[in-house]
Amino acid sequence: MRRIFIIINIFFLNALALSAQTKKPESDIDKKVDALIAKMTLEEKVGQMTEVTSDVVSTTTNGVHEIDAEKIKEAILKYHVGSILNVSGHAYDRKHWYEVISTIQAEAAKDRLKIPVIYGIDAIHGVTYTTGSTLFPQEIAMAATFNKEIAHKAGEITAYETRASYIPWNYSPVLDLGKSPLWPRIYETFGEDPYLIKTMGASIITGYQGNDVGDKYHVAACMKHYLGYGDPLSGKDRTPAWIPDRYMREYFLPPFAEAVKAGARTLMINSGEINGVPIHASKYMLTDVLRGELHFDGIAVSDWRDIEYLHDRHHIAATQKEAVMIAVNAGVDMSMVPYEYSFYNYLVELVNEGKVPMSRINEAVHRILKVKYQLGLFDRPVGNPDDYPKFGSDEFSQVSLNAATEAITLLKNNNYILPLKKDIKVFVTGPTANTMRSLDGGWSYTWQGEQSDLFAAGKNTILKAIQQKIGKDNVSYEPGASFDSLKNVDDAIKAAKNSDVIVLCLGELSYTENVGNIDDLNLPAAQTQLALELAKTGKPVILVLAEGRPRIVTAAESKSAATVMTYFSGNEGGDALANILFGDANPSGRLPVTYPRYANALVNYYRKNLENGNSDDQHGYNPLYEFGYGLSYTTFSYNNLHISKPDLKDGETLTITVDVKNTGQREGKESVLLYISELYASIAPDTKRLRGFDKIDLQAGETKTVTFKITPKDIAFVNDVSKTVTEAGEFKIQLGDQTQSFNYISNTVPSRTGKL
Ligand code: BGC
Numbered sequence: 001m002r003r004i005f006i007i008i009n010i011f012f013l014n015a016l017a018l019s020a021q022t023k024k025p026e027s028d029i030d031k032k033v034d035a036l037i038a039k040m041t042l043e044e045k046v047g048q049m050t051e052v053t054s055d056v057v058s059t060t061t062n063g064v065h066e067i068d069a070e071k072i073k074e075a076i077l078k079y080h081v082g083s084i085l086n087v088s089g090h091a092y093d094r095k096h097w098y099e100v101i102s103t104i105q106a107e108a109a110k111d112r113l114k115i116p117v118i119y120g121i122d123a124i125h126g127v128t129y130t131t132g133s134t135l136f137p138q139e140i141a142m143a144a145t146f147n148k149e150i151a152h153k154a155g156e157i158t159a160y161e162t163r164a165s166y167i168p169w170n171y172s173p174v175l176d177l178g179k180s181p182l183w184p185r186i187y188e189t190f191g192e193d194p195y196l197i198k199t200m201g202a203s204i205i206t207g208y209q210g211n212d213v214g215d216k217y218h219v220a221a222c223m224k225h226y227l228g229y230g231d232p233l234s235g236k237d238r239t240p241a242w243i244p245d246r247y248m249r250e251y252f253l254p255p256f257a258e259a260v261k262a263g264a265r266t267l268m269i270n271s272g273e274i275n276g277v278p279i280h281a282s283k284y285m286l287t288d289v290l291r292g293e294l295h296f297d298g299i300a301v302s303d304w305r306d307i308e309y310l311h312d313r314h315h316i317a318a319t320q321k322e323a324v325m326i327a328v329n330a331g332v333d334m335s336m337v338p339y340e341y342s343f344y345n346y347l348v349e350l351v352n353e354g355k356v357p358m359s360r361i362n363e364a365v366h367r368i369l370k371v372k373y374q375l376g377l378f379d380r381p382v383g384n385p386d387d388y389p390k391f392g393s394d395e396f397s398q399v400s401l402n403a404a405t406e407a408i409t410l411l412k413n414n415n416y417i418l419p420l421k422k423d424i425k426v427f428v429t430g431p432t433a434n435t436m437r438s439l440d441g442g443w444s445y446t447w448q449g450e451q452s453d454l455f456a457a458g459k460n461t462i463l464k465a466i467q468q469k470i471g472k473d474n475v476s477y478e479p480g481a482s483f484d485s486l487k488n489v490d491d492a493i494k495a496a497k498n499s500d501v502i503v504l505c506l507g508e509l510s511y512t513e514n515v516g517n518i519d520d521l522n523l524p525a526a527q528t529q530l531a532l533e534l535a536k537t538g539k540p541v542i543l544v545l546a547e548g549r550p551r552i553v554t555a556a557e558s559k560s561a562a563t564v565m566t567y568f569s570g571n572e573g574g575d576a577l578a579n580i581l582f583g584d585a586n587p588s589g590r591l592p593v594t595y596p597r598y599a600n601a602l603v604n605y606y607r608k609n610l611e612n613g614n615s616d617d618q619h620g621y622n623p624l625y626e627f628g629y630g631l632s633y634t635t636f637s638y639n640n641l642h643i644s645k646p647d648l649k650d651g652e653t654l655t656i657t658v659d660v661k662n663t664g665q666r667e668g669k670e671s672v673l674l675y676i677s678e679l680y681a682s683i684a685p686d687t688k689r690l691r692g693f694d695k696i697d698l699q700a701g702e703t704k705t706v707t708f709k710i711t712p713k714d715i716a717f718v719n720d721v722s723k724t725v726t727e728a729g730e731f732k733i734q735l736g737d738q739t740q741s742f743n744y745i746s747n748t749v750p751s752r753t754g755k756l
Helices: 002-022 028-039 042-048 069-078 094-108 139-145 148-163 194-209 245-252 254-261 283-293 306-312 320-330 342-352 358-374 394-407 462-470 489-497 525-535 573-581
Strands: 050-053 058-061 064-067 083-085 118-121 220-226 266-269 299-301 409-413 426-429 475-478 501-507 541-546 562-565 636-643 647-649 654-662 668-678 689-698 703-710 729-735 738-745
Touching: 028 358, 042 050, 042 342, 042 358, 064 069, 064 094, 069 094, 118 358, 139 148, 139 194, 139 394, 148 194, 148 394, 194 220, 194 245, 194 254, 194 689, 220 254, 220 283, 245 254, 283 320, 299 358, 306 320, 320 342, 320 358, 342 358, 394 573, 426 462, 426 489, 462 475, 462 501, 462 573, 475 489, 489 525, 501 525, 525 541, 541 573, 562 573, 636 729, 636 738, 654 668, 654 689, 654 729, 654 738, 668 703, 689 703
Parallel strands: 050 083, 083 118, 220 266, 266 299, 426 475, 426 501, 501 541, 541 562, 647 738
Antiparallel strands: 058 064, 409 562, 636 654, 654 703, 668 689, 668 729, 729 738
């Protein structure tokens, strides 16, 4: 009875909050938007909801791209298009971007109401489509830094360089849960843990948007892909997922809720279908949860062609027109159409036929125009080229270098073989050793990143960085294998025998989305074979894994003396690795995903107790490396774990402190990870969950006290009626090798047994 009362109460409070929100006094921008909407025709409104890709308004002749006068006229003056995205082909220089954006905005100024176009781009690890930009490590590597400040700084610089490219809208960050290691977009995520994702996500969003998203150095963030994209059943991109509502709220939703709180102005929708319902058709997800519960008031844009796909792929709409009706009524504000104007034509018809209410159109257009005002586009549709002297500067690339250095994760270091001395002979080999593709990954200069060696020719691959570090004469190189076949292995073996140490670079080339689908998580056999052949030389192997997801490397890895994970670490990744290998930097990255040992044993660290295995079952949780794992060249000890009280009660805060000491010989950074486990709960509790982290820098011998504050809300979970509750009971804290227990005692929420 009591439980029902509480639930009803929660619903009532939600409803109150919602009505309070709708009654919020209108801001000046809202008033301007309303006044503009009052002047708009249906066609002009629907145009604002239409987003087309650059190709629709461009001509490219002999590789020379330009905005086509007739096509842009048609887009703006006939269809009143509100938004354009992407590039035609590959990255442009800043000068070309200026021409592109100026031409588009000049056309917009000729339309009756002179509404500026909002241009969007995937600047997901720096401005991917502007030559000379600063390319950072991909999100997976950013997560490995466990450093919120670095994520924030990278966000600020990316925003600066995006505006320097005259673009105000960034389709980033990805806040998807990187749950299935097969999924080709793992590297675009902040890893598998909801707390890590939400913390890094909020940091990068505030970097993108600053205090005033409308100033000349900030851009609108676009949290994506709402919701449940990261765990397709098959591991293949844009294939069905089955995710119960409770799980959705426990693991997938929190990063988006946090991003809304951080002020993210826009959101992109997941192209997949969950429990058979495409998210683009889900009123529950797009309106009830997103607006009603999260109170998001920005733009919800579809992903690429996803309204069309409700008909073509998902088969939930019998016609394209029905697809438009379903999506817009569900809550899609803008359609990334992106190739033609049928969305526009159908939507005008649907409103005239009364199948989509004008109120829904006004709501969507209000959100779009509001963001355009907030971005300052009405006053400044094109930026000033002279305002961005730091674009592509050394100052910015230093931040990227620092990020890569803090990301790279040392997984094994037998007999302290690393760091290497600089006066030795090194043999560098493997398919990822001499290509920028394995440092930058996808979304680098092109969608698939396949031209990074051309566009980032001035940057150092792993091979070049090692050559620079210890001198060309000390380095020999043979690829040994391409991504999936052996290449002159005999030459590689010969060169290995003449060296003191082998740096074997395995992993992946660049890819994204469906192009990156795989049928097997194992690294291609040729790469393993190369590793095994080289191991036979008896020379120590330093295994470098340059890859976007944790491919199975167990056989190759069993032969290595040291193992280093570089992820896709960006344009400075080669230098960062060389600094680490030769001791000019001390590694401090930690795995933001579980590194599986076997291709069919894919369990995330926040597993259930049942997945741990027992004495009769030797097949329980046994990854190659656990989430959060990572070594340093120094050592740290944890002491004096202290909690402020043995019992945590409603409305109280528990203060947790621990002393961390650098017990080694050199300065080092340590990610201090706070795990909490609930011992018993009405829903089988996860074995442990990350509930806080901090990154500290310690001189040799130095000790710092790290403090965390925990409230009952921070240890809550989603129960069997999809409500977030904290049940009374015992909790265990783990910090390094230290543990402590406390009890949560509640006067309001029933315990697991239903008793207070
Ligand atoms: C991707 C999005 C991206 C969009 C625009 C889609 O295919 O799923 O992440 O923002 O394209 O480039």
